[in-house]
Amino acid sequence: MTTLQLKNITKRYKTNPVLDNLSLDVADGETLVLFGPSGAGKTVLLRLVAGVIDPDEGQILIGGEDVSDIDAEYRGIGMAFQNFALFPHMSAFDNIASPLTATNATKDVISAGVLKVAKLLKIDHVLTHHPKALSNGQKQRTALARALAGSPPLLLLDDPLRNVDAKLRFEMRLELPRLLAAQGATVVYVTQDYKEAMALGDRIAVMSQGRIRQIGTPEDIYNTPADIEIARLFGDPTINLLDVTPKSGPDGVYVELSNVKVPLPGMPASVVGKTSVIGLRPETIVFTDAGASGAIPVTVEAETPLNEKTVTLVLTARGREILVSRPAGTPGPTSGPAHIAVHGNTTFLFDKESGGLIRSAAIPMTRNGEAA
Amino acid sequence: METTSTLEKTLRLIALTLVVIFFMFPIFWIFLMSFQTNETILAIPPSIIFTPTLSNYAALITGKLTTAAGTLDIAFMRNLGNSIFLSVTSVALALVLGVPAAYAFARHKFKGSEDIAFTLLSFRFAPPLLVLLPLTQYFQWLGLSDTYFGLIWVYQLICLPLILWIVRGYFEDISADVEYAYRIAGHSWFATFRKIALPLAGPGIAAAGLLAFIFAWNNFVFALVLASADKQPVTVGALAFVTSSGIQYGQIASAIVLSVTPTLALALYAQRYLVEGLSLGAVKG
Numbered sequence: 088m089t090t091l092q093l094k095n096i097t098k099r100y101k102t103n104p105v106l107d108n109l110s111l112d113v114a115d116g117e118t119l120v121l122f123g124p125s126g127a128g129k130t131v132l133l134r135l136v137a138g139v140i141d142p143d144e145g146q147i148l149i150g151g152e153d154v155s156d157i158d159a160e161y162r163g164i165g166m167a168f169q170n171f172a173l174f175p176h177m178s179a180f181d182n183i184a185s186p187l188t189a190t191n192a193t194k195d196v197i198s199a200g201v202l203k204v205a206k207l208l209k210i211d212h213v214l215t216h217h218p219k220a221l222s223n224g225q226k227q228r229t230a231l232a233r234a235l236a237g238s239p240p241l242l243l244l245d246d247p248l249r250n251v252d253a254k255l256r257f258e259m260r261l262e263l264p265r266l267l268a269a270q271g272a273t274v275v276y277v278t279q280d281y282k283e284a285m286a287l288g289d290r291i292a293v294m295s296q297g298r299i300r301q302i303g304t305p306e307d308i309y310n311t312p313a314d315i316e317i318a319r320l321f322g323d324p325t326i327n328l329l330d331v332t333p334k335s336g337p338d339g340v341y342v343e344l345s346n347v348k349v350p351l352p353g354m355p356a357s358v359v360g361k362t363s364v365i366g367l368r369p370e371t372i373v374f375t376d377a378g379a380s381g382a383i384p385v386t387v388e389a390e391t392p393l394n395e396k397t398v399t400l401v402l403t404a405r406g407r408e409i410l411v412s413r414p415a416g417t418p419g420p421t422s423g424p425a426h427i428a429v430h431g432n433t434t435f436l437f438d439k440e441s442g443g444l445i446r447s448a449a450i451p452m453t454r455n456g457e458a459a
Numbered sequence: 460m461e462t463t464s465t466l467e468k469t470l471r472l473i474a475l476t477l478v479v480i481f482f483m484f485p486i487f488w489i490f491l492m493s494f495q496t497n498e499t500i501l502a503i504p505p506s507i508i509f510t511p512t513l514s515n516y517a518a519l520i521t522g523k524l525t526t527a528a529g530t531l532d533i534a535f536m537r538n539l540g541n542s543i544f545l546s547v548t549s550v551a552l553a554l555v556l557g558v559p560a561a562y563a564f565a566r567h568k569f570k571g572s573e574d575i576a577f578t579l580l581s582f583r584f585a586p587p588l589l590v591l592l593p594l595t596q597y598f599q600w601l602g603l604s605d606t607y608f609g610l611i612w613v614y615q616l617i618c619l620p621l622i623l624w625i626v627r628g629y630f631e632d633i634s635a636d637v638e639y640a641y642r643i644a645g646h647s648w649f650a651t652f653r654k655i656a657l658p659l660a661g662p663g664i665a666a667a668g669l670l671a672f673i674f675a676w677n678n679f680v681f682a683l684v685l686a687s688a689d690k691q692p693v694t695v696g697a698l699a700f701v702t703s704s705g706i707q708y709g710q711i712a713s714a715i716v717l718s719v720t721p722t723l724a725l726a727l728y729a730q731r732y733l734v735e736g737l738s739l740g741a742v743k744g
Contacts, residue, residue, distance in 0.1 A: 170634065
């Protein structure tokens with residue numbers, strides 16, 4: 088276990104900054120997920136920490152010690168790569184053993200160490216195989232085993248589930264937290280999958296264009312996204328974003344959707360008259376009867392059943408698209424006119440110009456990223 | 460292949476046969492010539508029916524060339540030995556120098572690295588005759604002319620750029636992540652070079668080495684100018700068969716057969732690596 092600190096790290100390629108004055112603290116034993124679109128600088132950040140490339144500016148501290156003069160092989164890091172990066176000319180055993188052969192360990196110790204981690208990852212039966220003869224899942228587990236074999240205090244996992252099939256990804260998503268906890272290491276985990284980020288991270292750092300846009304617990308990020316872009320990245324189906332101008336009434340601030348008042352309880356009066364964007368999570372919109380209060384008339388456009396939920400695309404009178412998500416098996420209209428209503432306290436209001444969050448209210452949610 | 464008609468098959472066979480005959484016939488003819496005397500070779504019309512003789516090979520191996528004007532000493536076996544020694548040593552030296560250099564060019568983009576690499580490649584653009592005159596001059600000043608050392612040095616002009624540029628491509632094809640992974644696992648850069656980069660670029664290095672060997676073996680003009688008879692390879696040594704009493708076609712043919720044999724054997728042996736190395740590229744991680 089160790090800590091990791093990045094202080095004002097800048098890395099440029101040519102003149103383009105890939106990482107722009109980035110600072111980050113990872114606590115002892117914490118799993119920090121770096122989440123963001125490709126090109127955000129996540130992989131570059133991991134490589135800087137690993138020591139295979141050097142920052143142009145800034146400091147990296149591992150366990151409080153500045154590592155700028157310490158070569159990659161002395162940093163005591165375990166790393167798993169997105170493309171596995173297995174040594175194609177070595178057996179799975181030798182691949183996994185590579186962090187151990189770098190030490191003065193005897194053959195027996197190495198062999199015992201490899202077997203232990205291979206058993207943990209259920210690949211002890213394919214240790215004699217070369218990477219070419221391994222399935223994708225086995226390759227991924229071998230790469231992970233190699234990263235874990237040396238019991239490094241700091242683990243860097245670069246989107247290790249990216250190149251495996253959906254079933255395996257799901258299994259590993261369940262298995263990884265236990266594995267990482269057993270290891271007791273401090274972990275930096277890179278992913279582009281928001282569900283993975285939610286499931287694995289003690290904290291999530293949302294990155295884009297070389298900066299950290301928001302850092303917080305999965306609940307924080309889901310419930311109070313710092314801006315429109317982050318709100319859009321977390322949640323499936325994506326959040327509904329509609330241009331609105333809040334108005335003031337006797338019961339407080341409200342917005343109008345198709346001439347129906349949607350109250351925004353607790354919203355400060357300062358937003359009145361300001362061009363804004365309202366964010367409505369699809370699972371916070373329900374179908375309702377025509378006569379119910381706050382019922383907005385819509386036309387059902389299309390319906391997509393997605394196993395555990397059904398997503399419906401509806402159009403408002405003005406032709407604005409809204410996604411509605413409901414648990415599978417619950418009744419709902421499949422075509423023609425219908426009415427929807429918004430749960431009172433589950434709306435986000437963003438500033439149209441800056442994209443920043445003005446205010447939101449918490450929705451209770453589970454660790455899987457689904458609203459309860 | 461069911462769709463291939465008989466006509467198409469036949470035409471393809473004819474085309475292939477023509478190509479093979481076109482390229483293989485000179486070699487086949489040389490092979491036949493090496494078992495004939497000058498008289499049967501020069502007979503008109505030429506015939507492929509003759510009484511084979513081993514006299515050409517015997518003359519080469521014993522070093523005694525009997526002509527109408529008398530007996531001449533020829534150093535063919537020595538030339539063959541020189542060829543083997545020069546080519547093997549040159550390629551070995553070029554590999555020792557070129558492979559680490561290729562790795563450096565592939566992995567480290569330092570200031571001027573492209574310029575240096577290109578300069579090395581440009582040795583292959585210039586016709587050898589262009590550099591020969593100055594080379595002869597300063598080889599004489601340095602006392603390097605007519606030494607094996609000097610020849611091997613000059614042969615680096617042929618071997619080094621070839622190895623450098625081919626092997627560099629192979630190193631570049633190895634995913635950098637694979638090498639990073641080994642470094643991060645706790646191994647030094649040199650261990651990474653030895654245990655990861657070298658084995659993965661192995662087929663490429665073998666292919667480059669073989670090509671360099673063939674080029675070195677076939678070199679004529681450097682050895683002709685810079686070495687005297689006892690240091691010359693077979694390519695130059697074959698000139699000895701142009702004697703005052705005529706050209707000894709039979710001996711030339713058998714000399715060619717003997718001098719082609721080592722490269723041919725090597726190429727056949729390494730064919731697998733050569734094809735793998737030149738077409739597939741290195742193993743990706």
